[in-house]
Amino acid sequence: MNWQEYIHADPQILNGKPVIKGTRLSIEFILERLSDGWSEQMLLENYPRLSHESLLAVYVFMLQMAKDGLLYLPTYPMKQAS
Numbered sequence: 001m002n003w004q005e006y007i008h009a010d011p012q013i014l015n016g017k018p019v020i021k022g023t024r025l026s027i028e029f030i031l032e033r034l035s036d037g038w039s040e041q042m043l044l045e046n047y048p049r050l051s052h053e054s055l056l057a058v059y060v061f062m063l064q065m066a067k068d069g070l071l072y073l074p075t076y077p078m079k080q081a082s
Contacts (some may be wrong), residue, residue, distance in 0.1 A: 003064065005058035020062065023049045041082050 007027065010019045010038060017026040025047060040055055 001053075001056055001060050003057040003061040004056045007061050020050060020054045020057075023047070025050065027058055027061060030055070031062075 006021055007018050008021050009016050012020055013024060014026050017028060019026050020030070030043065030050075041053070043055065044050055044052070
């Protein structure tokens with residue numbers, strides 16, 4: 001899958017954060033929902049401009065960032081979210 005068909009960054013939208021094209025839903029926001037326990041179905045029901053393919057693009061995007069060395073574990077202790 002080519003994630004660039006679904007994700008882009010524009011300095012005029014959310015200060016340039018990567019978003020799903022045609023929305024103001026950032027990749028960060030989607031990942032936050034997933035980490036809060038939301039399912040793909042919950043995302044699709046609550047945000048009808050999302051598609052199964054756009055959510056797959058999020059996973060591919062994050063995989064590419066990890067492969068490119070743009071995601072890594074910090075060498076210092078992280079604070080736990082409250």
